[in-house]
Amino acid sequence: MMPFALLQDMESRSRRFAAALPQQVEAVSTWRGIGFMLGGNQYVAHMSEVVEILQLPKVTRVPGVTSWVLGIANVRGRMVSVMDLNGLLDLPSRGNWRSQRVLVIEHNDVLTGLLVDAVLGMQSFPVDREIPAGEVPEALSGFVTRSFDRDGRSWPVMQFTDLIESPDFLNIAV
Numbered sequence: 001m002m003p004f005a006l007l008q009d010m011e012s013r014s015r016r017f018a019a020a021l022p023q024q025v026e027a028v029s030t031w032r033g034i035g036f037m038l039g040g041n042q043y044v045a046h047m048s049e050v051v052e053i054l055q056l057p058k059v060t061r062v063p064g065v066t067s068w069v070l071g072i073a074n075v076r077g078r079m080v081s082v083m084d085l086n087g088l089l090d091l092p093s094r095g096n097w098r099s100q101r102v103l104v105i106e107h108n109d110v111l112t113g114l115l116v117d118a119v120l121g122m123q124s125f126p127v128d129r130e131i132p133a134g135e136v137p138e139a140l141s142g143f144v145t146r147s148f149d150r151d152g153r154s155w156p157v158m159q160f161t162d163l164i165e166s167p168d169f170l171n172i173a174v
Helices: 003-017 160-165
Strands: 030-038 041-046 050-054 069-075 078-084 101-107 110-116 118-126 130-132 144-150 153-158
Touching: 030 101, 030 110, 030 153, 041 118, 069 110, 101 118, 101 160
Parallel strands: 041 153, 078 110
Antiparallel strands: 030 041, 030 118, 050 101, 069 078, 101 110, 130 144, 144 153
16 A cells, blocks of 8 residues: 555544544533531531531530530630530531531631531532522521522521621620
């Protein structure tokens, strides 16, 4: 076979078996958060609100505070007040000491640890799947204004900043 004919044959075989170019796919914007369980229900908080996830650290009780204030803890040299979120919101705790985690929130340079029943890891939702909040326990209604729908399940978005600034949260004295 002549060199030019050989090149033509190689070209035709290459075109026949070549993969098609990838289709242009529309990029979908996503919203990311940390999923967690509280009172037997799943919720999600924006990634920017949670600075750390811990197992319940050793806490020092503080006298004269409400029962949902578990105490203060030293986390890498910083003082963190640790609160039982179920206790604050009068929700039944469904977690045990193995599954419970503390979500550390930093607001105005103050660290607050919120004890939840379990952490469900990072969750991603297409922004076009945002829906109104739907039904949440009354104690949470001021802190949940929207949800995301995934596979027919609603993931209410908890606004920890609103929670930490609320009068009920700030009034910890007995």
